[in-house]
Amino acid sequence: MHAYQHQREFHGLPVVEFSGEAGATGDRPAPGAAAWRLAVPYGAGTGFDALWDTFLDTVDPDEVRALLIGPWWTDGYGPVTDALARVVGDAGRLPALEALFVADVTSEECEISWLEMSDVTVVAAAFPRLTELVVRGGGGLALAPFRHDRLKALRFEAGGLPGTVVRAVAGSELPALERLELWLGVDEYGGDSTIDDLAPLLDGARLPALRHLALANSEYQDEIAAAVAHAPVVAQLEVLDLSMGVLSDEGAAALLEGQPLTHLRLLDLHHHYLSEELQQRLREALPGVELDLDEAEAEYEDDPEDRYVAVAE
Incomplete structure (x- = not known):
C-alpha cells in the first residue's frame, strides 16, 4: 500500500x-x-x-x-x-x-x-488485550524493550526506522507474535539500524510463534538477504518479505545458496534490482512458492548509487 x-x-x-x-x-x-x-x-x-x-x-x-x-x-x-x-x-x-x-x-x-511520533512503549502496557499494533512514521519514534503475551502482529512503517526501535523490538518478549514487519528505511531519514541489530530476530529463539517476517524497505537489503540465508528463524516461517529495498543479484544469489526456502508459502521481493537471469533462477528453484517479483527496477538504475527504496520521504 x-x-x-x-x-x-x-x-x-x-x-x-x-x-x-x-x-x-x-x-x-x-x-x-x-x-x-x-x-x-x-x-x-x-x-x-x-x-x-x-x-x-x-x-x-x-x-x-x-x-x-x-x-x-x-x-x-x-x-x-x-x-x-x-x-x-x-x-x-x-x-x-x-x-x-x-x-x-x-x-x-x-x-x-x-510524521512526528513519540514513545509508543506505553501502548503495550496500557492495552494487555492488544493483538495488533501498527505504527507509521519514524521521526521522534521511541520504543523500549517490552513484554506482551497477546500481541500477534506488529508493524513499523517508516522511511527511516531508528536503530533504537529495531533493537527494542529485537529485545522484547513477544511469545504470541506471528507477524513482524519492519520498514527499515534510509539513513537520511533516521534509518540507522545495522545488520547486527537484526541478529536476535533472525535467531528466532525469542519468537517461537513467528510465521511472517518482513525486513523490508532497506538500503542494506543484500546484507539482510545474506544473513537470512543462514538464519534459524527461516525454518519456522510461512512468509518471508525482503521487498521494497535495493535487493540486487548479490542478495538473491545468497538466498539461493543458503538454506532451502521451498517450505515458504510466499517469498516477497517486489521492488528489487534483480537481473532477468536471477529472477528466472528464483522461479526455477522455488516452483511451489508464491514469488512476488513485481516492480523490477534493474533496467532503470544500473548504478548502485542511484538505487532507492520504495518508501523514504
Whole structure:
C-alpha cells in the first residue's frame, strides 16, 4: 500500500470514519463491528481532544475492538504525543481494544518522513488485550524493550526506522507474535539500524510463534538477504518479505545458496534490482512458492548509487 491510501480494512474489520457528530446513530455500525478511524479534518477549528471526547460519548467504548488514529493536528504537523496520551489515558474505558493503528495518514495528508511520533512503549502496557499494533512514521519514534503475551502482529512503517526501535523490538518478549514487519528505511531519514541489530530476530529463539517476517524497505537489503540465508528463524516461517529495498543479484544469489526456502508459502521481493537471469533462477528453484517479483527496477538504475527504496520521504 505504501501509505498512498487509507486502510479500508483493519484487524479484519471495515474501517469507518468517525465524523465527530454526536447524537443520532443513523447507519453507524455496532461499536465492535468496525475499526474506527479518528481524523481531525483539515482546517478544523478544534483538535483531537474534542474529537476523542465526542467519540467516547457517542460510540460505546466498552465494545470498541479496533482504532486508527488519522491526522491529529490542526496545523503544523505536530507530534502525536498528546493524541496518543489521550487514547492511552482512557485505556480503562477501552477494555475490548485489540488493534491500534497509530498514524493512518497518507502521503497526500503528510509525507511519512514528516510524521512526528513519540514513545509508543506505553501502548503495550496500557492495552494487555492488544493483538495488533501498527505504527507509521519514524521521526521522534521511541520504543523500549517490552513484554506482551497477546500481541500477534506488529508493524513499523517508516522511511527511516531508528536503530533504537529495531533493537527494542529485537529485545522484547513477544511469545504470541506471528507477524513482524519492519520498514527499515534510509539513513537520511533516521534509518540507522545495522545488520547486527537484526541478529536476535533472525535467531528466532525469542519468537517461537513467528510465521511472517518482513525486513523490508532497506538500503542494506543484500546484507539482510545474506544473513537470512543462514538464519534459524527461516525454518519456522510461512512468509518471508525482503521487498521494497535495493535487493540486487548479490542478495538473491545468497538466498539461493543458503538454506532451502521451498517450505515458504510466499517469498516477497517486489521492488528489487534483480537481473532477468536471477529472477528466472528464483522461479526455477522455488516452483511451489508464491514469488512476488513485481516492480523490477534493474533496467532503470544500473548504478548502485542511484538505487532507492520504495518508501523514504
